[in-house]
Amino acid sequence: MKIATWNVNSLRVRLPQVLDWLAANPVDALAIQETKLTDDAFPGADLEAAGWNWVHSGQKTYNGVAILSRHPLTEISRDIPGFADEQKRVIAATVQTPDGPLRVVDVYVVNGQAIGSEKYDYKLRFLAALRDYLRDELAEHANLAVGGDYNIAPAPEDTHDPEIWEGNILCSDAERAGFRALLDLGLADAFRLHPQAPSTFTWWDYRAAGFRRNLGLRIDHLLLSEALAKRCTGSGVDVTPRRNERPSDHAPFIAEIA
């Protein structure tokens, strides 16, 4: 079984690339972020024609999250219960795999813009609410995978240059503490369950030829409950879609579960 997460930066633009990628990577679940579409504009018919079930929670221009699977999707939930938020950043569904239910939470964490800004404060509040939500999800679902764009590089080695990034947005102590609090619930960072090449990233700035020079960050993650982590046999970033024409600025991250 394979689970993946990918920030596509506009599904309107990236749908052909997503369909191509899915054809080559028939994962059991794909968590998509930044669809930037309202629900009525979601390309559900195109996905269904290719054999994919889907759930989506979107809005105009910004944010928007979707889960795709060839298996049935049930127990669909949107947003973080009890956390008032106009922005569409969270969706969850239970994937009815042949091997049993897999709970998938898809999250697009707030970017935060700059330390000390209003958006940064919103990010920290979002992370605290997410932790409480995932605590409850874990209590109900043994097989829980939380995929998404967390907009946090967990450690200095998750940046191309700690000299530039340490203490900066996406790398501040408070953001990293918010991420660690998720791990402390009993979730494992699938990336770190297996050996990885140094300087492996999931996002590269469009500017300054960031991808060509591998000036990236590892900010997209799949967190696995203990039961899934025990069965995780591999994980890695697929950089190939980042080489496409008109690519997303993020690459997919995949975890394989036995």
Place this chain on the structure above:
DNA sequence: ATGGTGGGTTACCCA
């Protein structure tokens, strides 16, 4: 060290 790009929209936008 700076500024660069690419989504979206037509904004003092957001990443």
